[in-house]
Every structure is written in structure tokens, then in C-alpha cells.
Amino acid sequence: MSQVRISENGAQFCQSVFDDMMTQSDAVYGVLISTVDGHDVVKCFKQDMPASKLAAMMSSVLALGETVAIEADQQQCRYVIVENSNGYILTLRLKEKLVLTVIARANANLGMLHSITRSAVEKLAEKLK
Amino acid sequence: MSEIKIIITGTPGAGKTTAIAAISETPPVRTDTATTDELSEVKEQTTVAMDFGELTLEDDQKVFLYGTPGQRRFEFMWKILVQGGLGLIILVDCTREDPLADMKMYLENFSDFIAETGAVIGLVKRDMTDTPPLDEFYQALNQQGLMFPVFEVDVREQGDVALMIDALVSLLEYS
Amino acid sequence: MKYLSSIGLSVKDENVLKSLIDLLGARMSEEWHYRDDVPADALLLDVDNPDAIATWKMRPETARRNTIAYSNSEPGFALTRRLAKPLRAAELIAVLKDIEQANDELAVPVVGSEATEVTTLADCVDRQGNGVMRLACGDREVVIDRSRQQFCSSESGESLAALLTLPLPEYQISTGADVRLPSEASVRWQDQKAVLWLVGQCGSHGKLLDGVDRNGLFRLNRWPGFGPVRPSHTVLSLCSLLSRKSAMGIADMREATGLPEFDIIAFINAAFLTGILDIQSGDVARPETGAAKPEVSTERKGLLAKIRSRLANPRT
Structure with missing residues (x-):
């Protein structure tokens, strides 16, 4: 188990940020905070999805994205986006040891999704120690 | 020219990344991140996607070396990485609580791949006390109807890593 | 001459x-x-x-x-x-x-009764069983203590292998109570498996041990521990071959690897002496070793040989 713990207040704060995101875009149906080494920490899913498996996978995906960027001589990987026929999965680092993943349907506006996610990360980063 | 790859798997902290670094011609590509769980007592960073190194053969053909993440939650990466692989090296850290169970777990999880190819077991950190004797690893293999080489290795040594690959290559040709 | x-x-x-x-x-x-x-x-x-x-x-x-x-x-x-x-x-x-x-x-054709005479170092060590044995040639020596499963020697690595390659009459051999043990302080005792392996590899001179059935079927119950000596391609190939599910005879081994019988016998003796060889009687119905194993393609053999050659030439 991860030693990264979020207090009850912290979890409530995260949930409120997740709710805001889902309100701003009804295409968003899943938000997950996990650790960089693949443990799930807190989530809000509108449909059933395997959080622990997604947490491990998103840590791999983000690490690969960041490594590919370095190999291609590009700096500071901001997001890794998986674009699919019926939706998007967007993931990015949240502080040093956490990862934020946003799962949205295809009707999402990708620019909007970026903006919602970026502002959520700022709010969360400020609050989470 | 087809891609040739050898996969190195094994328990977290057994030295998969170190083994690839010991033999790769290029600095290995790593996907290390900070450990946030009990493993942090053993090591600060862990592989979450793969490690990657390479060897060049005489005709410039490449052999790719892939290291898997060790933790079982990354099982999906194991399946991705073994696709089209030549064979498997399993590193077992003998300072862990039950190294025999660890070996069995990897043999079981990679059983389809191993059945089609072959495997070599490398036991690391054998200089500690209270590690099971080598014969017990062979017995455990035997119980599963398997006969693979089990070597005591220091994965920091290029020669030890080369021996495991050499034995794997011989197994693929003759066993 | x-x-x-x-x-x-x-x-x-x-x-x-x-x-x-x-x-x-x-x-x-x-x-x-x-x-x-x-x-x-x-x-x-x-x-x-x-x-x-x-x-x-x-x-x-x-x-x-x-x-x-x-x-x-x-x-x-x-x-x-x-x-x-x-x-x-x-x-x-x-x-x-x-x-x-x-x-x-x-x-001089060998006649039946002479076949039991000990002619190689490998046979000599094998027959010694559980006691202490000292082999010396000039100031070079090896002491093997089978009961304590250890050995010591004045030589190491290649020079130990060279010492164990000599024909039997060149050694002064003493056993049991006659063995003058080197003083404990001056020697380093090591696991006997390393020396027994070398005795088989170097001291067989193409002759199968008397205790091993020439028509037997062989299989390894584990791989040898190679220690600091890097195994040759021959040894790794034979280890792999005898790791198959079904045991193999000497002729099958020759056919599968193209190796000379001299090398195969050295390997079998070494494996027997170190206790890693299972032998089945060749009289039992022979398993179809050939049918179980699809032939490795020439292209694949070429690839494996290239990998092997690359490993033999490390780059820094």
C-alpha cells in the first residue's frame, strides 16, 4: 500500500474539485489521483472502472511520456493524452509524487479539458502537502 | 530485420535496471519514479513502465533488452513487453521474505511465454544469511515440471549478466 | 617422438x-x-x-x-x-x-579384464568415494576431502585445470590416513564441486567413468555452479540439451550438437562426479527425443550464434 495518505478534509477537498470539473464539463466522467509508482489515492468515477489497475497503468503511461520526451530532446512533458474513438484520457503530474488522470467522453472539447484540468491541478497542488 | 528482444523481470529491487545498465552499450532508458510505498525502505526509485538497453551484433543487428516493472500491479506491462521476445531472465532477490514463492509467481505469470521460449533464473544478494539453498530452487522448478538454469549472480557484473544471456541462448538452441 | x-x-x-x-x-x-x-x-x-x-x-x-x-x-x-x-x-x-x-x-587392443583397471584421474577420484585424497605433481597439489565436501589446492583457475589434465601415472596419489594435510592456516578450503567438475572435464581423457553406463540415458537434475570460471559454449550446449524433459544417450547428444565424443564424455563425467546427473537405463523404451523438439531453423541458429559471439567480446 502507498504511504501517501490524504486526510479526510483533504479527500473532501479533492472531491469538491472533482465535482467542479464535472460541472464545468459534463463530458468528464472520471477523475483519479494516484501516486507516480501506481497506487490509487482518491477518485470520483461516474461509471465502474478498475481504479487500482488504472492507477498502475497511468503511472506507466506518464513515465513513458516523460521518457519519450527526453529521448526526443523535448522538455517538461505537460500531459499525456490518449485520444480514442469514444473519448479522451488525459494525465499529468500533480506535484512531485502524484498523478492526476481525467477521463472524458468524445464530446469534450479538448481545449476546455486542458483548461479545466490545469486549473484543478493548481488548486489541488496548493492544498495538498 | 526483425526485432530481437530479451526480457528481464523479477522482484522489485532485485536489480533489473542495474543488470541492463551493466551490459547495455547505450545508457539505459529508464522510467523510474519515486517509491511511495513500503519499498521506499529498500530503494528510492522504482521502474513503472520499462527499462531499455541494447547490444549490437556483428552485422549491426540489435538485441533489445527490456526490464519490466517488478510489482504485480504492473502485470499489464509484463504482457506488453514479452510480445515477440526471445526469452526471459527472472531475477530473484534472496533477501526477501519468501524468494521461492517469488520465483514461482513470476514463472506462473510468464508461463505461456516461457513455454514457447525459455527462462534463466538469477539469484541475487545470496551473500546474506538464511536464504534457501540452491537445491530448493531446483526442487521448486521440478515441481512445476520445469528445468531451467539457476545461477547465483551479481548483476553489477557484466560477466554475470552475459552468462545469464549466454545460457538463455543455449537453452533456446538446444533444450 | x-x-x-x-x-x-x-x-x-x-x-x-x-x-x-x-x-x-x-x-x-x-x-x-x-x-x-x-x-x-x-x-x-x-x-x-x-x-x-x-x-x-x-x-x-x-x-x-x-x-x-x-x-x-x-x-x-x-x-x-x-x-x-x-x-x-x-x-x-x-x-x-x-x-x-x-x-x-x-x-595394444584393450582386452576385457583390463577395462576395469583405473586409467584416468576421473575414475581414480570417482572410486575414492568418501575419503581424503591428495594428488601431487612436483610442488603442485590438490587435496580433496569428500567427506567434508571440500578441496584445497596450490593452484587455481587455468593452472588448476592444467594440473588435472595430466595422465594418471604422473601424479603421486595418497589417500586416507596417508594424506599429509596442508596446515589449516595456509590453505583456503572451497566447495569440492568446483574441483570435481574440473576432474571430469580435464581428467577424463575420452574415457567414460566405470560407474556410468555407456548405453544409459542422461538428464541433469540441476545445472552446475560455474563459480568464477566462465563456462564454454560446449558446456552450456550440453547443459541445455540435458535439461530436456526426456533423457538422452551419448549418440543422441553427438547428433544434436555435432560435438566430439571426447567433449561429451568429459561433460558426462563432470556432471556425474558433481552429483547433478540422473542416469536411466538405456534398456527401457527410448523416448522419442527427436519428435518432441522441433528443429531450430538455420536462420535462428545463426542469430543465436551472433548473440553468443557478441557476449564473448564485451565492449567497454
Whole structure:
């Protein structure tokens, strides 16, 4: 188990940020905070999805994205986006040891999704120690 | 020219990344991140996607070396990485609580791949006390109807890593 | 007096060969000389050199007897005696002794009762069983304590292998209470498996141990521990072959690997002495070893050989 713990207040704060995101875009149906080494920490899913498996996978995906960027001589990987026929999965680092993943349907506006996610990360980063 | 790859798997902290670094011609590509769980007592960073190194053969053909993440939650990466692989090296850290169970777990999880190819077991950190004797690893293999080489290795040594690959290559040709 | 000649060796290899021959001296039962101008008793052929092979093929059959294939890898054609590059004294001695012995056997056919006589170091060590045994040649020595499963020696690595390659009469052998043990402070006792493996590999001289059934089927119950000595391709191939589910006979092993029987016997003896060999009677119904294993394609064999060659030449 991860030693990264979020207090009850912290979890409530995260949930409120997740709710805001889902309100701003009804295409968003899943938000997950996990650790960089693949443990799930807190989530809000509108449909059933395997959080622990997604947490491990998103840590791999983000690490690969960041490594590919370095190999291609590009700096500071901001997001890794998986674009699919019926939706998007967007993931990015949240502080040093956490990862934020946003799962949205295809009707999402990708620019909007970026903006919602970026502002959520700022709010969360400020609050989470 | 087809891609040739050898996969190195094994328990977290057994030295998969170190083994690839010991033999790769290029600095290995790593996907290390900070450990946030009990493993942090053993090591600060862990592989979450793969490690990657390479060897060049005489005709410039490449052999790719892939290291898997060790933790079982990354099982999906194991399946991705073994696709089209030549064979498997399993590193077992003998300072862990039950190294025999660890070996069995990897043999079981990679059983389809191993059945089609072959495997070599490398036991690391054998200089500690209270590690099971080598014969017990062979017995455990035997119980599963398997006969693979089990070597005591220091994965920091290029020669030890080369021996495991050499034995794997011989197994693929003759066993 | 015996003569060795060569075809196709590089100038450097030829010089090394001549120096080694000069140094053989007492290690051989006969005196060996390097000569190109007399009929040779043994001929070293560089099989990596196509011109040399062409020259060799022009020679009459009698001049080609006892040819030793000298190569970087597996020779493409069958010669029972082989030496891997680069030249090493221990291996050269082993192969020349094999030639001496083969000639002796031709001269004096072995009769039934003589077959039980101990003629090799491997047999001698095998028969010793559980006691202490000291082998000495001049100031070089090995003490094997089978009951404590350990050994000590004045030699190590290649020089230990060279010591164990000598013909049996050259050792002073003492056993049991007669063994003068080296003082505990001056020696380092090590696991006996390492020396037993070397006794089998170097001290067999092409003769299967008396305790091993020539028609038996063999299988390893584990791989040998190689310790600091990097195993040869021959050893790894035979280990792999005897890791198959079904046991194999000597003829099957020869067919599968193309290796000379001399090497296969050395391997079987070494595995037997170290206790890692299971032997089934050859009288039982033979499993269809060939049918179980699909043949490895030439292309794949080529690839595996390239990987092996790359591992043998580490880059820094």
C-alpha cells in the first residue's frame, strides 16, 4: 500500500474539485489521483472502472511520456493524452509524487479539458502537502 | 530485420535496471519514479513502465533488452513487453521474505511465454544469511515440471549478466 | 617422438603453438616437436581459413589423420578433435594426449579384464568415494576431502585445470590416513564441486567413468555452479540439451550438437562426479527425443550464434 495518505478534509477537498470539473464539463466522467509508482489515492468515477489497475497503468503511461520526451530532446512533458474513438484520457503530474488522470467522453472539447484540468491541478497542488 | 528482444523481470529491487545498465552499450532508458510505498525502505526509485538497453551484433543487428516493472500491479506491462521476445531472465532477490514463492509467481505469470521460449533464473544478494539453498530452487522448478538454469549472480557484473544471456541462448538452441 | 604440424595458422598463432610445444615437456608421455617437413602425428588446421581447408583437402588421407580443427566457433564440418581460439596449453595438452592414447589403443587392443583397471584421474577420484585424497605433481597439489565436501589446492583457475589434465601415472596419489594435510592456516578450503567438475572435464581423457553406463540415458537434475570460471559454449550446449524433459544417450547428444565424443564424455563425467546427473537405463523404451523438439531453423541458429559471439567480446 502507498504511504501517501490524504486526510479526510483533504479527500473532501479533492472531491469538491472533482465535482467542479464535472460541472464545468459534463463530458468528464472520471477523475483519479494516484501516486507516480501506481497506487490509487482518491477518485470520483461516474461509471465502474478498475481504479487500482488504472492507477498502475497511468503511472506507466506518464513515465513513458516523460521518457519519450527526453529521448526526443523535448522538455517538461505537460500531459499525456490518449485520444480514442469514444473519448479522451488525459494525465499529468500533480506535484512531485502524484498523478492526476481525467477521463472524458468524445464530446469534450479538448481545449476546455486542458483548461479545466490545469486549473484543478493548481488548486489541488496548493492544498495538498 | 526483425526485432530481437530479451526480457528481464523479477522482484522489485532485485536489480533489473542495474543488470541492463551493466551490459547495455547505450545508457539505459529508464522510467523510474519515486517509491511511495513500503519499498521506499529498500530503494528510492522504482521502474513503472520499462527499462531499455541494447547490444549490437556483428552485422549491426540489435538485441533489445527490456526490464519490466517488478510489482504485480504492473502485470499489464509484463504482457506488453514479452510480445515477440526471445526469452526471459527472472531475477530473484534472496533477501526477501519468501524468494521461492517469488520465483514461482513470476514463472506462473510468464508461463505461456516461457513455454514457447525459455527462462534463466538469477539469484541475487545470496551473500546474506538464511536464504534457501540452491537445491530448493531446483526442487521448486521440478515441481512445476520445469528445468531451467539457476545461477547465483551479481548483476553489477557484466560477466554475470552475459552468462545469464549466454545460457538463455543455449537453452533456446538446444533444450 | 611425435610431430605436430599446422595449416593456415596466423604467424602469431603459429609462434604461440611452437612455444607451447616446446613447453610441453614432462606433461606428455611422449616427446612432441613442431615440424613441417616430416609426416605429422597430429595436424592443427585453422578451419576459419578457407585456403587452409582447400590445402588440407589436397593432402592424402594418411596425412590428414589426427587433424585438430582450430576455430573461433563451431567448425562447419565434422572433425572429432577441436580446439577453440585462442590456443590454451591445457586444451592443447588434452587433445594431444587423446591422440597419444588413441594411437596406443590401436597398438595394444584393450582386452576385457583390463577395462576395469583405473586409467584416468576421473575414475581414480570417482572410486575414492568418501575419503581424503591428495594428488601431487612436483610442488603442485590438490587435496580433496569428500567427506567434508571440500578441496584445497596450490593452484587455481587455468593452472588448476592444467594440473588435472595430466595422465594418471604422473601424479603421486595418497589417500586416507596417508594424506599429509596442508596446515589449516595456509590453505583456503572451497566447495569440492568446483574441483570435481574440473576432474571430469580435464581428467577424463575420452574415457567414460566405470560407474556410468555407456548405453544409459542422461538428464541433469540441476545445472552446475560455474563459480568464477566462465563456462564454454560446449558446456552450456550440453547443459541445455540435458535439461530436456526426456533423457538422452551419448549418440543422441553427438547428433544434436555435432560435438566430439571426447567433449561429451568429459561433460558426462563432470556432471556425474558433481552429483547433478540422473542416469536411466538405456534398456527401457527410448523416448522419442527427436519428435518432441522441433528443429531450430538455420536462420535462428545463426542469430543465436551472433548473440553468443557478441557476449564473448564485451565492449567497454
